[in-house]
Amino acid sequence: MARPALSLRNVGKVWSPEGRQTVEALRDFSLDVEPGEFVVFLGPSGCGKSTLLYMIAGLEETTSGVIEQDGMVVTEPSAERGLIFQDASLFPWLTIADNVAFGLSVQGVLPQKRKEQAESILRSVGLSDMLDKKPDELSGGMRQRAACARALAMRPKVLMMDEPFAALDVQTRAKMQDFLLQIWQDSKASIILVTHSIDEAVSLADRVVVFTARPGRVKTIVPIDLPRPRMSRDPRYHEYRDMFADLLADEVDRAFAEQEAR
Amino acid sequence: MSIPASSRQSAPASVPRLSPRARRTLSSLGWGVLSIGLFAGIWEALWALGLVNPLLLPPPHMFLSDLGRTLTFFDHEARRIGSQGSGGAIAGLLTTIGWTSFRVIVGLGLGFVAGVGVGAMIHYVRLFRNLVQPLILLLAPISPVAWLPVAIFVFGVGDVPAIFLVFITVFFMIVLATVSQISSVPKNYLHVARIMGATERQTFWRVILPAILPSLFMTLRLNLFAAWMVVLIAESVGVGIGLGQITSMARATFNAKLVFFTMVIIGVLGFSFDWALRKVQQKMLWWIQPGQGGI
Ligand SMILES: Nc1ncnc2c1ncn2[C@@H]1O[C@H](COP(=O)(O)OP(=O)(O)OP(=O)(O)O)[C@@H](O)[C@H]1O
Ligand SMILES: [Mg+2]
Numbered sequence: 001m002a003r004p005a006l007s008l009r010n011v012g013k014v015w016s017p018e019g020r021q022t023v024e025a026l027r028d029f030s031l032d033v034e035p036g037e038f039v040v041f042l043g044p045s046g047c048g049k050s051t052l053l054y055m056i057a058g059l060e061e062t063t064s065g066v067i068e069q070d071g072m073v074v075t076e077p078s079a080e081r082g083l084i085f086q087d088a089s090l091f092p093w094l095t096i097a098d099n100v101a102f103g104l105s106v107q108g109v110l111p112q113k114r115k116e117q118a119e120s121i122l123r124s125v126g127l128s129d130m131l132d133k134k135p136d137e138l139s140g141g142m143r144q145r146a147a148c149a150r151a152l153a154m155r156p157k158v159l160m161m162d163e164p165f166a167a168l169d170v171q172t173r174a175k176m177q178d179f180l181l182q183i184w185q186d187s188k189a190s191i192i193l194v195t196h197s198i199d200e201a202v203s204l205a206d207r208v209v210v211f212t213a214r215p216g217r218v219k220t221i222v223p224i225d226l227p228r229p230r231m232s233r234d235p236r237y238h239e240y241r242d243m244f245a246d247l248l249a250d251e252v253d254r255a256f257a258e259q260e261a262r
Numbered sequence: 263m264s265i266p267a268s269s270r271q272s273a274p275a276s277v278p279r280l281s282p283r284a285r286r287t288l289s290s291l292g293w294g295v296l297s298i299g300l301f302a303g304i305w306e307a308l309w310a311l312g313l314v315n316p317l318l319l320p321p322p323h324m325f326l327s328d329l330g331r332t333l334t335f336f337d338h339e340a341r342r343i344g345s346q347g348s349g350g351a352i353a354g355l356l357t358t359i360g361w362t363s364f365r366v367i368v369g370l371g372l373g374f375v376a377g378v379g380v381g382a383m384i385h386y387v388r389l390f391r392n393l394v395q396p397l398i399l400l401l402a403p404i405s406p407v408a409w410l411p412v413a414i415f416v417f418g419v420g421d422v423p424a425i426f427l428v429f430i431t432v433f434f435m436i437v438l439a440t441v442s443q444i445s446s447v448p449k450n451y452l453h454v455a456r457i458m459g460a461t462e463r464q465t466f467w468r469v470i471l472p473a474i475l476p477s478l479f480m481t482l483r484l485n486l487f488a489a490w491m492v493v494l495i496a497e498s499v500g501v502g503i504g505l506g507q508i509t510s511m512a513r514a515t516f517n518a519k520l521v522f523f524t525m526v527i528i529g530v531l532g533f534s535f536d537w538a539l540r541k542v543q544q545k546m547l548w549w550i551q552p553g554q555g556g557i
Contacts, residue, residue, distance in 0.1 A: 057453075057457060076456075077456045077457045077459075078457070078459070079457060079458055079459055081457070082457065083457055085450050085453075089448065089451060089453075089454055091451065091454075091472070091473075092549045092550075093475075093549045094549075102458060102468075103457075103458035106458050106460045106464055106468070107459055134549050136551075150454075154458065
């Protein structure tokens with residue numbers, strides 16, 4: 001097989017915030033993500049999923065272990081590894097088009113060129129009417145799409161998303177999942193999606209990585225062997241769902257037990 | 263002053279069907295006129311009943327009617343020569359207003375820019391922070407008026423001490439606001455900038471500055487009235503032409519009419535400055551909805 005897009009080897013992270021107790025968020029975490037693969041992180045709250053995304057992005061340092069992207073050790077952030085936050089984090093002082101063009105402008109692409117690129121990306125995410133709008137004039141779903149467009153403008157190899165749809169209503173969520181599959185196929189990037197929703201995991205992922213309670217480790221990795229588009233009526237869909245529910249319940253119980261013990 | 267305002271109000275009233283926005287403006291204008299009118303009316307009534315001494319508290323119609331004479335005090339040429347000036351009076355008033363406004367604007371502008379600059383330095387340069395921050399924290403609570411003697415010792419009598427006082431009034435507040443606001447810029451904004459490959463400099467100009475500008479502007483506006491107070495005080499101790507100097511002269515010569523006339527001018531100017539600053543704020547901070555973020 002070809003070289004993995006992303007390779008995590010024995011990654012660990014211990015937070016040592018000033019004046020507070022240290023927290024071991026992640027321990028001995030190993031995973032390879034293939035080019036163009038769709039991976040979902042599933043795990044109990046506080047098990048270090050966000051921490052891991054930040055480290056892959058290069059925003060935080062690992063305490064132990066190595067993260068490589070295309071064979072190169074990750075030491076600092078790069079637009080090749082895009083990260084999308086739950087709150088979209090668009091800049092309120094820029095129009096949608098300028099938000100999407102932000103990365104291009106920082107990298108010195110000329111105004112005319114970046115305007116064209118931003119427009120074409122926004123068209124592809126269905127926001128061509130919103131070019132000159134302010135972020136707070138958009139609905140939550142549109143803002144998330146704009147945030148995707150901003151990341152996609154940099155042609156990332158890996159696109160990470162930290163619970164991007166958690167704040168959206170059910171209908172919008174379903175639409176956004178279709179949308180996400182669409183941009184995944186168009187961009188050919190590897191996607192890592194963090195979610196608390198088992199349904200989201202089953203309907204989107206090539207592989208689901210289930211985390212243990214803190215410190216987060218790989219509990220199991222489950223390939224979802226269902227053709228797309230996936231139907232929630234499919235009995236096998238339900239089997240996957242039940243399986244993840246059990247796996248998660250285990251870990252959530254453990255997390256609670258640990259908290260009680262302390 | 264209430265007369266032109268009320269006539270302005272009656273004109274658009276004949277136009278049917280106003281936009282909600284126009285109606286809001288009209289209604290707030292109406293209340294404004296009413297509020298000032300009521301105050302002036304009570305004053306006039308007290309005078310008519312003989313309850314206030316017109317020499318000490320001349321009612322509005324007195325200090326506004328005798329404009330011709332009052333204005334001569336603003337006419338520096340006339341005053342210097344000692345004759346009754348003609349035609350130069352209005353120009354004199356405008357010159358006086360112009361000088362005072364000039365000192366306020368320059369002081370505010372310099373204080374704002376220097377405040378943001380020093381605040382940013384404190385944030386970014388550790389040595390600078392260690393050296394300067396304690397000093398700033400110590401100096402910030404000192405009333406700007408207390409700087410007046412220092413300003414005069416250092417800069418002598420002239421424009422500079424007045425501008426300096428306005429500068430001091432906003433400078434420390436802006437420095438403190440900048441330092442605290444920079445550290446509360448949402449982390450994700452900075453993360454986005456880093457992922458996109460922005461340099462420190464780009465991040466400052468394109469992310470941090472726009473993120474903190476709204477509250478810096480708010481700080482500036484909150485200190486605008488203080489700036490007006492200090493400029494008048496500075497002018498009253500002899501800077502040359504200026505509203506503060508007129509007030510102090512009026513007080514020295516027991517000219518109550520002139521005192522009140524100048525007070526009206528100062529009030530209107532302060533109001534206009536706040537209004538203008540609000541407009542600038544709306545233009546510069548276009549992404550913030552009116553009513554939100556203090557606009
Ligand atoms: N910047 C930080 N400083 C100190 N501790 C941190 C920091 N960020 C996270 N932690 C701690 O690390 C642990 C893992 O946090 P993380 O946010 O990665 O979990 P998560 O899996 O994303 O949880 P959730 O599902 O609730 O988002 C938590 O105990 C958290 O308190
Ligand atoms: Mg998280």
